[in-house]
Amino acid sequence: MTANRPLAGLRVAVTRSVDRAGGLLAALEGAGAEPVLVPLIDFEVSGNDVLGRALRRLAEGEYRWLVISSITTVRALKQWCESAGTSLAELVPPSTSVATIGPTSVDILAAEGIEAVLAPTDVQSAAGLVELWPDAAPADGTTNKVLLPQSNLASPTLVDGLAAKGWAPEAVTAYRTVDYPARDGRRLTAALAARSPMQECVARDVLAPAQAAGEIRSGAIGAVVLASGSAARRTAETIAPLPESCLVVAIGEPTREEAERLGMRVAATAVHPTPEGITAALAAARTHFHNQDSQEPS
Known part of the structure; x- marks a missing residue:
């Protein structure tokens, strides 16, 4: 040594x-x-259209924020976009701000054409993001809805933390965490633009x-x-x-x-x-x- x-x-x-x-x-x-x-462990697509319906509402401008809490979430959203004939950059409208959980995810999202405007640098976790989050929902008439696509096993840290600050978080399952290996045809396979x-x-x-x-x-x-x-x-x-x-x-x-x-x-x-x-x-x-x-x- x-x-x-x-x-x-x-x-x-x-x-x-x-x-x-x-x-x-x-x-x-x-x-x-x-x-x-x-x-x-491995990862599978969510297997239902709850995610699809939420992402279509996202594209229509229904949410003030999109929270992408892991790199695996980026892959899950990209896989849905590929099946829907669109891209991550086209999915997120200008009226929706994007938050994530650390500098690595910021860079991954940037390569996909998405700018994350809020991300912790010290405590790179859900708790760190909650700590940075604005204390109150907007008072200017804009929506206070926050979309949180995440794992089926995600902790309630983000949902509870944002709700406590006056926002209206909506968590949807973007992918499922399963025992390795994932099933054929269900495995998360989307490749990132920046590895x-x-x-x-x-x-x-x-x-x-x-x-x-x-x-x-x-x-x-x-x-x-x-x-x-x-x-x-x-x-x-x-x-x-x-x-x-x-x-x-x-x-x-x-x-x-x-x-x-x-x-x-x-x-x-x-x-x-x-x-x-x-x-x-x-x-x-x-x-x-x-x-x-x-x-x-x-």
């Missing part, structure tokens, strides 16, 4: 699907780690949960990256219990809270949910772990 390669020799399980893990795998490898993919930092994946080792569990218990895998609350739940269902020597890193605070609720010991939480942020958190956790070991009496 060196300053330039703080994860040298560490085999790391990454709980993302193959098509969404590229940037993280590259960052981990750059720090000396040997990452392996353990895909636990997410988590994408551009070159084939690596891919392990089934049972294989990963065996390698973790034998010590062959020394760390697990939890890439979402859903991944934390699937890890608890299919891989846990994790030994204390296994370094568990969460992509953000909501994921950490879910992992700890499920009984997992989280060694570190990324300050920013980016490949670099996750890698830095794991490196810090590993250093701390080694320092603790060196201080224990022999």
Whole structure:
């Protein structure tokens, strides 16, 4: 382990699907780690026209705000647009402002022709966006309706937070989070104009949960990256219990809270949910772990 390669020799399980893990795998490898993919969740289209009806109302100018709370939501909306013969840029009228949950999503949306005018930079989450949100609905006669297309498993943080500030949020299911792999014909497949930092994946080792569990218990895998609350739940269902020597890193605070609720010991939480942020958190956790070991009496 060196300053330039703080994860040298560490085999790391990454709980993302193959098509969404590229940037993280590259960052981990750059720090000396040997990452392996353990895909636990996948994404399917919503399967009904509730989303379509809401998006048609969006195009007609019914909403004051559109909140896009994840990069997966961008893909879901783009897939709907492709099936409807339109584009994301054409879908959002000038009268509707767009908010999202961090700089990465801002860049992804910009590549699709959409300008996000509100996004947290520090706490990149639903809670961070609520904190930035205007305190009161407009008093100039314009609509106070906010459209929130999101996962079927989304927490109520955004809906409750915006309602408390006087807005009228409308949450609709844009996609469904499912156990990996998604069903043929239902899988979310839309490609982004600007690839997410988590994408551009070159084939690596891919392990089934049972294989990963065996390698973790034998010590062959020394760390697990939890890439979402859903991944934390699937890890608890299919891989846990994790030994204390296994370094568990969460992509953000909501994921950490879910992992700890499920009984997992989280060694570190990324300050920013980016490949670099996750890698830095794991490196810090590993250093701390080694320092603790060196201080224990022999």
